[in-house]
Amino acid sequence: MAEILENREQMNIVIAGHVDHGKSTIIGRLLADTDSLPKGKLDQVRENCRINSKPFEYAFLLDALKDEQAQGITIDSARVFFKTQKRHYIIIDAPGHIEFLKNMITGASRAESALLVIDAAEGVRENSRRHGYMMAMLGIKQLAVLVNKMDLVGYDEQVYRKIVTEYTTFLEKINVTPYAFIPVSGREGDNIAAASAHMTWHRERTVLQVLDEFSKEPAPLDKPFRMPVQDVYKFTNKGDDRRIIAGTIEAGRLKAGDEVVFYPSGKKTRVNSLEEFNHPLRSEIVAGQAAGFTTSEQIYVTRGEMVTIGGEPKPQVSTRFKVSLFWLGRDPLIRKKDYLLKIGTAKVNARVEEILRVIDASNLESGDKNDRINRNDVAECIIKVNKAIAFDLADQFAATSRFVLIDNYEIWGGGIIREVLEDKQTWMRDKVIMRNYKWEPSHIPLERRYEQYNQRASLILVTGEKHDHKKQVAKALEKRLFDEGKKVYFLGIGNVLYGVDADIKEDGLKTNREEHIRRLSEVAYIMLDAGIILIVTAVELNQDDLEIIKTAINPDRIETIWVGDNKTTDIVEDLRLSDDVDPEEGVDQVKKMLQTKGIIFRPW
Numbered sequence: 231m232a233e234i235l236e237n238r239e240q241m242n243i244v245i246a247g248h249v250d251h252g253k254s255t256i257i258g259r260l261l262a263d264t265d266s267l268p269k270g271k272l273d274q275v276r277e278n279c280r281i282n283s284k285p286f287e288y289a290f291l292l293d294a295l296k297d298e299q300a301q302g303i304t305i306d307s308a309r310v311f312f313k314t315q316k317r318h319y320i321i322i323d324a325p326g327h328i329e330f331l332k333n334m335i336t337g338a339s340r341a342e343s344a345l346l347v348i349d350a351a352e353g354v355r356e357n358s359r360r361h362g363y364m365m366a367m368l369g370i371k372q373l374a375v376l377v378n379k380m381d382l383v384g385y386d387e388q389v390y391r392k393i394v395t396e397y398t399t400f401l402e403k404i405n406v407t408p409y410a411f412i413p414v415s416g417r418e419g420d421n422i423a424a425a426s427a428h429m430t431w432h433r434e435r436t437v438l439q440v441l442d443e444f445s446k447e448p449a450p451l452d453k454p455f456r457m458p459v460q461d462v463y464k465f466t467n468k469g470d471d472r473r474i475i476a477g478t479i480e481a482g483r484l485k486a487g488d489e490v491v492f493y494p495s496g497k498k499t500r501v502n503s504l505e506e507f508n509h510p511l512r513s514e515i516v517a518g519q520a521a522g523f524t525t526s527e528q529i530y531v532t533r534g535e536m537v538t539i540g541g542e543p544k545p546q547v548s549t550r551f552k553v554s555l556f557w558l559g560r561d562p563l564i565r566k567k568d569y570l571l572k573i574g575t576a577k578v579n580a581r582v583e584e585i586l587r588v589i590d591a592s593n594l595e596s597g598d599k600n601d602r603i604n605r606n607d608v609a610e611c612i613i614k615v616n617k618a619i620a621f622d623l624a625d626q627f628a629a630t631s632r633f634v635l636i637d638n639y640e641i642w643g644g645g646i647i648r649e650v651l652e653d654k655q656t657w658m659r660d661k662v663i664m665r666n667y668k669w670e671p672s673h674i675p676l677e678r679r680y681e682q683y684n685q686r687a688s689l690i691l692v693t694g695e696k697h698d699h700k701k702q703v704a705k706a707l708e709k710r711l712f713d714e715g716k717k718v719y720f721l722g723i724g725n726v727l728y729g730v731d732a733d734i735k736e737d738g739l740k741t742n743r744e745e746h747i748r749r750l751s752e753v754a755y756i757m758l759d760a761g762i763i764l765i766v767t768a769v770e771l772n773q774d775d776l777e778i779i780k781t782a783i784n785p786d787r788i789e790t791i792w793v794g795d796n797k798t799t800d801i802v803e804d805l806r807l808s809d810d811v812d813p814e815e816g817v818d819q820v821k822k823m824l825q826t827k828g829i830i831f832r833p834w
Contacts, residue, residue: 238313239446244322244370247347248357252378255416256347256437257310257321258288263423264438266312288416316442342447343372343409345437350383350413354396356592360606362397363591366404367554367608367646369628372444374410376437381415385428403594410440449517454542455482456622456630458574459492459535463522464677473675474505475531476522477575480629482539483516484523489540492531493620494547495784496663498540499525499671528675532784534576536620536630545620545630547659550583552649554624555609555635556591559642562602563609563635571615573633573647579616580635586610603643612651617785618659621647654774655781658748662782665752672759679761683717687758688829689783690820693771693801694793699813703793704767706813707820716763716830723768726750747775751782758787763829772799789827791820 247253261267279286310321322341344365348358365373375397383389390413401408412421413432420426421436435443460477484490484501491498502524504515515521536545557563563582571580588597589608603609624631624646634644680686692704701722708720730749734742750766757764768775771790780788792803793816805823807816824830 238317240318242320242341243343244341245345246361248355251347251349252416253347255288259416259422264312343444344370347376350379360591366406373408374440377413380413387431450481453481455539456480457537474522478520479517481517485514491538491540492535494618496666499527502526527671530676546650548650549615550651550653551647553645555645557603557643562604565601570636576619582611583614584612658781686829687761689754689788690765691790692767696769700793702813703816704765706817710817718763720765747778751779773801
């Protein structure tokens with residue numbers, strides 16, 4: 231019998247509600263009435279209440295378990311466990327909006343169902359509506375509404391019916407149909423685990439019965455394969471040269487021999503073997519598993535890419551998209567302010583380009599276009615990120631459409647991607663993805679070249695006005711690095727214009743500028759793939775030029791230097807050198823930057 235119980239399925243549920251509406255009491259009751267407490271804990275808490283001359287409350291059970299967790303003993307303060315004969319439950323307690331949002335979007339504990347608590351005496355409050363809206367936005371379809379503290383209103387059916395009518399009307403506006411409304415008293419135990427003798431007018435199910443009726447969400451095995459790359463593990467011990475691409479599978483299934491395509495890069499290879507830590511080899515890995523695989527060819531991929539299977543529907547790739555966003559920050563979200571966006575395992579710099587509509591989640595009223603989103607508001611926005619990411623749309627696959635926004639190292643907002651939008655680099659990104667898909671990789675992995683050359687391949691863009699001495703600095707940099715044993719090459723823009731671009735050259739860069747920059751980028755890509763530090767000079771590169779280059783080349787491998795006191799374009803540089811800088815002094819500054827960023831290594 232014990233083995234049968236241990237094999238019961240597990241379901242994650244979130245419990246939410248306005249402050250003081252009785253969430254903690256409900257949780258305490260669920261723990262006590264399902265005999266899910268540590269042995270002796272209930273008696274211990276009752277005795278503590280007696281000693282301290284205060285009445286016992288079931289909410290104290292949750293506080294006691296959190297105290298244990300703080301001492302490093304057993305219970306996770308953010309999650310509470312209980313069981314029924316049917317399954318194990320993990321309650322994600324949402325003491326505030328932000329904890330719920332973090333859990334739901336980052337995938338730490340995604341809820342499959344929800345309990346929303348409303349105080350019978352206080353009725354529907356702003357947070358009752360906000361929580362309902364957030365659950366709808368994040369795709370929780372199984373919702374039970376508990377009208378709590380019925381004992382404080384004399385178990386009055388009319389009070390209950392009024393709340394049901396009001397909240398149902400609100401939920402209908404956001405296209406949510408609750409699974410059940412249940413009148414309860416957490417303190418007295420009415421309709422929690424057993425039917426209430428005080429509410430004979432309610433002959434429907436108890437809270438535990440409703441929970442057991444919720445259907446377990448099946449793993450999305452039949453959806454297109456999706457696995458965000460968590461890390462790439464390399465082994466060197468005893469001749470083991472495996473490179474395991476690892477992550478948690480969000481959807482689909484993968485087996486050895488499958489062709490895999492990585493997005494946003496578009497690189498492809500085949501699966502050589504499936505790998506799991508301390509586990510026998512499997513013939514297949516599927517959604518929900520944390521696993522990894524080796525490839526038949528050693529290609530260079532990084533954390534944040536999304537693994538897909540060739541021939542299956544592709545994810546979206548862009549730097550611009552329309553989102554529904556919930557903001558919980560202490561300070562308002564400001565349009566065009568820099569934030570960090572996290573989706574899957576990818577982290578990119580992001581700005582809200584346009585706020586299309588702001589919605590007060592407590593009453594669903596819409597405001598006019600604005601430059602800011604206040605705390606607890608929902609908005610429809612256009613977001614622009616600094617490099618392309620791979621994602622799905624919320625109506626296609628919710629898990630890979632969810633994101634959070636980070637400000638000052640804290641998660642303060644998040645939401646779902648509704649629509650992909652074109653950006654200025656769409657035309658080129660398609661070419662780059664095709665190039666990477668068709669690319670014939672060398673048998674020598676890029677990491678091996680890094681180790682052999684004692685450097686990291688990078689593109690150093692040196693730009694500025696026409697009559698400055700950027701070429702002097704660039705060539706002096708090449709000589710210094712070469713003399714120190716680096717694999718380095720100087721390339722003036724003229725080398726490309728009169729060579730690779732000879733068939734399109736018209737009046738310098740003024741005509742066909744985008745194609746000139748694209749071809750320069752492709753030449754640079756080949757040089758970087760060979761492990762070279764490439765130094766390129768060009769007159770007055772602007773941010774649009776840089777965005778094209780970043781589409782062809784990983785932005786993390788590009789460094790931009792502006793030489794000159796007079797900044798004439800909008801390019802965002804990594805280093806600024808003055809007009810009168812001595813070339814050797816300029817080289818010293820550039821070299822220090824390259825060492826700081828790990829492109830070349832500091833001497834011991």
